[in-house]
Amino acid sequence: MRVNKLTIAALAVVAGLSLTACQTDDEAAAVDRSTPSTSSTTGAGSDASAQGAAKDPAGDSPDQGRSATDTCRTDELDVKAQDTTIDGDETNSVAVTFTNGGGRDCSLSGFAGVDLKTNAGTVSAERSGKPAPATVLKDGESVSFFISYPANDTGGSGIRVTGLVVTPPDETKSVTLDWPGAASLPVTDGSGTPVQVGPIGSAGQGG
Structure with missing residues (x-):
């Protein structure tokens, strides 16, 4: 009877550890799904800055509307x-x-x-x-x-x-x-x- 009690107690401990491990994996997955990717957000900001630098405050490209002075006729x-x-x-x-x-x-x-x-x-x-x-x-x-x-x-x-x-x-x-x-x-x-x-x-x- 002493051997059977020890066996049942050991099985209970193993089962408890397995349940805890499963819960930890599920929580980590949930965190990954709810948190945006840092590299993806940074990339979008860089593209927006580059597009903004290519235009002047009026929204036109810096060279738009500029032309050399024509020859006098x-x-x-x-x-x-x-x-x-x-x-x-x-x-x-x-x-x-x-x-x-x-x-x-x-x-x-x-x-x-x-x-x-x-x-x-x-x-x-x-x-x-x-x-x-x-x-x-x-x-x-x-x-x-x-x-x-x-x-x-x-x-x-x-x-x-x-x-x-x-x-x-x-x-x-x-x-x-x-x-x-x-x-x-x-x-x-x-x-x-x-x-x-x-x-x-x-x-x-x-x-």
Whole structure:
């Protein structure tokens, strides 16, 4: 009888331990199901931050709506020329001024095309110096460049200048102006044009 009591008591202890183990596993599983995954929550927050950084406060991407300033068109520019020769200068000069009247910002850079109309035909100016950086003109602002040419000191009649044709940079439409400089150019030996044109901005910029 003593052996049977010990056996029954041992079986009761084993059964109790098994029941406790089952309850512990069930509770752990319940905890796993009710607690969100930490790595999953963190990943979603990172994605949201990345999407927010790609937009500005207005909800647009940083570069949206931005564009480079367009080139000034001939029809938007008021073009004038004036004699700027100073006594004692080695060469004569004329300044041509572009004034932006297009109602928008536009840019000019490099060289304008310059042709002198003469009684002997057209004389095209050669470029001198290096191209200038782009100049952005707000509506109403101006920029100028020089035309230089030799004085006619030969004592003869030379080549009579009858007009000035100016073509803004990157344009094909020209503007014809009265020539404000000396009435004539010296006759050349045919080795090249005596007229040179400076880059945009070479005669200063005004408002």
